[in-house]
Amino acid sequence: MSAPRAAQLLQSLAGAAIAFGVGGSALNASLYTVDGGHRAVLFDRFRGVLDETAGEGTHFLIPVLQKPYIFDIRTRPRSITSVTGTKDLQMVNLTLRVLSRPDSGELPTIFKTLGTDYDDRILPSIGNEVLKAVVAQFNADQLLTERPFVSALVRDALLKRAKDFNLILDDVAITHLSYGAEFSRAVEQKQVAQQEAERSKFVVAKADQERRAAIVRAEGESEAAKLISDATSSAGGGLIELRKIEAAREIASTLAKSRNISYLPGGNNMLLGINPSM
Structure with missing residues (x-):
């Protein structure tokens, strides 16, 4: 092969390679891929943001x-x-x-009004707005006792506000709630005071019950003393003698069971005050 013809062939190959490279670059520039769980909004320099969105897969566009x-x-x-x-x-x-x-059917509107960072622009703003509006309706202690109800109010209000911006909220929940140091200290002191009050009530109730029991015992003892006095006065010395006999029997029974005593001294009747003639 002659040199001129070889040079011509090289030029043809170089041109083909350049054309192939340019064609490949143009083809690559005219394709874009949308991954799973994503959608694409197409901006056209002449028509603006197109109303249709592109789903998952590879799509064509006009380069530039x-x-x-x-x-x-x-x-x-x-x-x-x-x-x-x-x-x-x-x-x-x-x-x-x-x-x-985001509402996938409203992505062109979201892009035109809010941009791609729509969640950073909207959620903190409407979240703070709704929280302040709902919390202002309750006292501090009610936020704890009625937490499910408060959370439901926040959820309903936030769903309505987010809908105005074409956002869908799948779940809304209050995950943390705390008070300032002064209020927490006041709540703790209140709980301690309530516990002390309950303890004082218990002590007072116990003392009252003990007082009533003492009165009942005193009344019983007074009634018993009165009955004994009446019985003594009506029976003369017979009741006293009967009690002496009962006491003597108890002492004799106790001494009889003792190992160190084998007999009952005859002089015990003098100690018991029992007349030997009885």
């Missing part, structure tokens, strides 16, 4: 004139922290967990 913007439409968690005041002017620290996603 059109540009795709990819949106994640999966549910994502977000925490919103707010410091707000209650109805009784106590400061409360609240943390709200929100599971949100």
